[in-house]
Amino acid sequence: MTYIAEIKDIPYDKKRADVVLSDGEICRAFKATIKEYGLVEGKNIDFAELKRIANEGEEHIAFTTAIDSLSRGIKSQNEVRKNLKTKKFSDDAVxxxxxxxxxYNYLGDRAYAEAYVSYKGQKTGRRKIIYELITIKGIDKNVAQEVAYAKLSDEEEIEKAISMAQKYIEKEKKKRTRLKERAYCFLATRGFDTDIISSAMNSLDFSEEE
Structure with missing residues (x-):
């Protein structure tokens, strides 16, 4: 029967340690798991059992880490995965x-997308929000589009674009040349669709432009 010959600290990882068996096999485990299961030098244990304990401990710590992260704010599935990978949890544990x-219904991309659209939708165009949800937050394309179009109608987008453009025009009115063109570009950079921008532009007054 093999036994634990040595428990070695890892210089670059304060939370884990290498458990070395008498036959030379090495299993890395969290120090919290080592303490919880009473893994000490001289203890009889085979590699399979040691590996099972290490994996079980890692999965438990990964779960509590994710719960702690979610308690500080809603996150997408992709963000949870990235956070755990950054903390060097294994693919299996993640x-x-x-x-x-x-x-447990603690994680859902649709709920995340709805919250994100509600937060960003006040000052950002629908097109940009969808782009961010898909490319930055890792939300499924269909979910991102469905939620964005459900929560931000064309009428709301046009009204928002007009309001933002009016504020921009008021701020930039001293620079009267090419004001319409610059207002169009401003709305485009804020993530509005071209048809929304066109509708908004038709409702704005550029009569003072030189």
Whole structure:
């Protein structure tokens, strides 16, 4: 029967340690897991059992880490995965954690997308919000589009674009040349669709432009 010959600290990782067995096999585990399971030098244990304990401990710590992160604000599935990978959790531990969060309804991309659209929708165009949800937040394209179009109608987008353009025009009216063109570009950079911008521009007064 093999036994734990040595428990070695890892210089670049204060939370984990290498458990070395008498036959030379090495298993890395969280120090919290090592303490919880009473893994000490001289303890009889085979590699399979040691590995099972290490994996079980890692999955538990990954889950509590994710819960702590979610308690500070809603996050997408992709953000949770990235956060856990940054903390060097294994792919298996990350996958188990995400599946558990989903089963408990603690994690949902649609709920995240709805919250994101509500927050960003006041000052950002629908097109840009969809782009950010897909490319930055990792939300499924269909979910991002469905939520954005459901929460931000064309009428609301036009009204918002007009309001933002009016404020821009008021601020820039001393620079009277090419004001219409610059206002169009301003709305484009704020993420509005071209048809929304065109509708908004038709409602604005550029009569004083030189």
């Amino acid at each position: 996958n188990v954690t995400v599946e558990k969060l989903l089963s």
